[in-house]
Amino acid sequence: MKCKAVRCIYYNAGNGYTVASYVTEETLPKEVSSQKNGRYGMFMAIGNELPTEDGLEVELNGTWKDGKFGMQYKVSSFQIVLPTSTEGIKAYLASDLIKGIGPVLAERIVDRYQENTFEVLEKNPEKLLEIKGITRKKLSEILEGYRGSETLRQLMVTLSPFGVTPRKVAQIQEHFGNAAPLIIQNTPFRLCEIPGFGFLTVDPIAVKAKNFKPDEPMRIKAAILHIMSEAEGEGHLYLTCEEILKRTALLLNHKKETGLVPERAIRDAGNEMIRKDGTLVCSDGGFYLKNSFRAELGAAASLVKLILRGGTQSYQVDSIISSIQKKEKILLNVRQKEGILRAFQYPVTIITGGPGRGKTTDISFIIEVEKILHKNAEILLCAPTGRARRRMSDCTAYPALTIHKAIGLKGEAGEEEWDEESMLEASLIIVDECSMIDMPLMDKFLSRVPIGTRLVFLGDKDQLESVGPGNVFKEMIESGVIPVTILTESFRQEGKSTIIQNADKINERKTNLVFDDTFQFYPAKDDEEAAEIIQKLYREELQKNENRVEGVQVLSPLRKDTKVGADALNPVLRDIVNPKRYGYPEIKNGSTTYRERDLVMQLKNEEDVANGDVGEVLNIYKADGKSRMRVDFGDGKIMEYTEGDIWPLNLAYCITVHKAQGSEYPVVILPMLTCFYRMLRKNLFYTAVTRARRGVKIVGSKKAMVIAIKNDTVSKRNTMFGYRIKKIYKAYLEQEKKSA
Numbered sequence: 001m002k003c004k005a006v007r008c009i010y011y012n013a014g015n016g017y018t019v020a021s022y023v024t025e026e027t028l029p030k031e032v033s034s035q036k037n038g039r040y041g042m043f044m045a046i047g048n049e050l051p052t053e054d055g056l057e058v059e060l061n062g063t064w065k066d067g068k069f070g071m072q073y074k075v076s077s078f079q080i081v082l083p084t085s086t087e088g089i090k091a092y093l094a095s096d097l098i099k100g101i102g103p104v105l106a107e108r109i110v111d112r113y114q115e116n117t118f119e120v121l122e123k124n125p126e127k128l129l130e131i132k133g134i135t136r137k138k139l140s141e142i143l144e145g146y147r148g149s150e151t152l153r154q155l156m157v158t159l160s161p162f163g164v165t166p167r168k169v170a171q172i173q174e175h176f177g178n179a180a181p182l183i184i185q186n187t188p189f190r191l192c193e194i195p196g197f198g199f200l201t202v203d204p205i206a207v208k209a210k211n212f213k214p215d216e217p218m219r220i221k222a223a224i225l226h227i228m229s230e231a232e233g234e235g236h237l238y239l240t241c242e243e244i245l246k247r248t249a250l251l252l253n254h255k256k257e258t259g260l261v262p263e264r265a266i267r268d269a270g271n272e273m274i275r276k277d278g279t280l281v282c283s284d285g286g287f288y289l290k291n292s293f294r295a296e297l298g299a300a301a302s303l304v305k306l307i308l309r310g311g312t313q314s315y316q317v318d319s320i321i322s323s324i325q326k327k328e329k330i331l332l333n334v335r336q337k338e339g340i341l342r343a344f345q346y347p348v349t350i351i352t353g354g355p356g357r358g359k360t361t362d363i364s365f366i367i368e369v370e371k372i373l374h375k376n377a378e379i380l381l382c383a384p385t386g387r388a389r390r391r392m393s394d395c396t397a398y399p400a401l402t403i404h405k406a407i408g409l410k411g412e413a414g415e416e417e418w419d420e421e422s423m424l425e426a427s428l429i430i431v432d433e434c435s436m437i438d439m440p441l442m443d444k445f446l447s448r449v450p451i452g453t454r455l456v457f458l459g460d461k462d463q464l465e466s467v468g469p470g471n472v473f474k475e476m477i478e479s480g481v482i483p484v485t486i487l488t489e490s491f492r493q494e495g496k497s498t499i500i501q502n503a504d505k506i507n508e509r510k511t512n513l514v515f516d517d518t519f520q521f522y523p524a525k526d527d528e529e530a531a532e533i534i535q536k537l538y539r540e541e542l543q544k545n546e547n548r549v550e551g552v553q554v555l556s557p558l559r560k561d562t563k564v565g566a567d568a569l570n571p572v573l574r575d576i577v578n579p580k581r582y583g584y585p586e587i588k589n590g591s592t593t594y595r596e597r598d599l600v601m602q603l604k605n606e607e608d609v610a611n612g613d614v615g616e617v618l619n620i621y622k623a624d625g626k627s628r629m630r631v632d633f634g635d636g637k638i639m640e641y642t643e644g645d646i647w648p649l650n651l652a653y654c655i656t657v658h659k660a661q662g663s664e665y666p667v668v669i670l671p672m673l674t675c676f677y678r679m680l681r682k683n684l685f686y687t688a689v690t691r692a693r694r695g696v697k698i699v700g701s702k703k704a705m706v707i708a709i710k711n712d713t714v715s716k717r718n719t720m721f722g723y724r725i726k727k728i729y730k731a732y733l734e735q736e737k738k739s740a
């Protein structure tokens, strides 16, 4: 059906679901034309990432569907048509399809050249220089955008029947440039290079483009790469041969009609990936993606080099420690002192312990000792997240950076860019919250540490493992080649409290938790009842804290799928703290509405703001015809977000336990229900509970707690980091012996 977009009614940025109205000159079914505005040719359409710019001419393919909102057109695919009317051309030029032209410029261009606009753009683009606001630089930007839009249209025609959204099409174009249509025709599995293009998306496209045989090596290789990155998503760094054969066969043969791919063919393709393509590496019985292997091996080699070649001078700092103890009026326990002494005896050391065991105190002492030892000491403090970094610098009164920032790494995992190639300049580097560091980050970090720099790693080994692949901190500890100090004595004033007691019990897989005023339990039969109790408790905590949100944090094991997931709880909790006020601006992004004073969390690393940073919405305003929002992340860091862009942002009244790592809150409210199923794990429960200083309020069922405590699945990650550290360490020592 040929039609024009009228307006977007609903858009969910999370999944791309769109409801929009369109107008057509074609005859509509009677049931539709009898609906509101139907006699003018208007109708509603639903679909994924539909084009909605006012006046944009499109061709929709789909079927009519009757539902709660009347007859709607369910779009299965669409194409953007090159418009012929001036209004259509304006809409086309102003749409997101063409970069470099906004609504104002589109108006000016089309007012001048009317229906001949496209002809001018193609044959006489220089003429555009006559228009106010178009410089030579702007012109080349416009032309680049226009030419790109042609490729984009072509790609849309090929790909939209496969459910590839315009946003993904734009990603393909960005990745392959104007050669994209040709690449899709000839080597379609190269689409798997683009994040978000799994084998399952590409397979049907490839079959159509080249009439693929099911056992074509290119297809099998794409499937292997797909299952390998899926395994990384589960935290593994490698898979065994059997696992690869099993998982790949399952994937390749997911649709019977594509025919069965024999194991032999998978083995052959895998071998070719190892021997010829170099995309897969086999080492010590593990099959790795090339980059994962490099990260594991590289990190192990860097670490061993720092340990053995460090040559860092060993200092006797007993008397310095004593003088600091006197000055600070604090008496360290034996382990704390041992941790500090070792930091000055060995080039690389680890200090680990649960909450309140005195790790931060050790950091402060180490900084002081270093400053006394070296007048011009260069000390670097860093942590894997923005929040952990901030806490580190707040507690030690010494500046701290995120590891990303320290090593000049920008962007998300998988699409990171290096800013600078230089090595870190520091005589002492202290890294906190190490349990959150994954293998790729640890490798990049270690590769920047110069030999001779003293390194101290701190963290709680029993916390949740890193989100990314690897079991880095635990394996470093268990490798046995780094001196490890374990702090066991709890110092917290509230240390004798049930929070610490129960955290220890959870850690030891004991289910006899103690409940009292500090560690409370509120039974709830299901997620609906739990959500209501959480709201009640949240209200009570706010009242105790003069309505300030700092006093309480709701955590959830999951984001989605339940009424007690972060996504569902956030808007209801926000309504308690920051209710809608008529006459005050709001801004919508995806399915979330933001208000001034809202608490939000950044979900992506940017230049100034790190993934996990929490900020407050300063104001919402209009500029250049678009709504914008400014968020204050503290330390003078203010970010601006524009309506229509994709925001790496979420409300932060309830956050996931994963995101809460490295943070502490006075009171934590935590739903624990059997509906969390696979998230009910010992270390997740332990991490959640240890975020609380004064109080824990668990809402749900004791059965869910027991399941979590008994479920200790951490060790199931396939990694050989610890093994490689030991192996390389031994090899170095033997080599040294020989050369001596």
Ligand SMILES: Nc1ncnc2c1ncn2[C@@H]1O[C@H](COP(=O)(O)OP(=O)(O)OP(=O)(O)O)[C@@H](O)[C@H]1O
Pocket: 330, 331, 332, 333, 336, 353, 354, 355, 356, 357, 358, 359, 360, 361, 362, 491, 492, 493
């Ligand atoms: N030797 C000590 N004697 C008395 N108090 C101490 C001692 N060491 C640390 N503390 C105090 O105990 C509390 C917890 O210590 P610290 O913050 O160093 O622990 P932590 O392991 O870093 O805890 P977390 O990981 O929860 O931040 C602090 O108030 C600190 O001042």
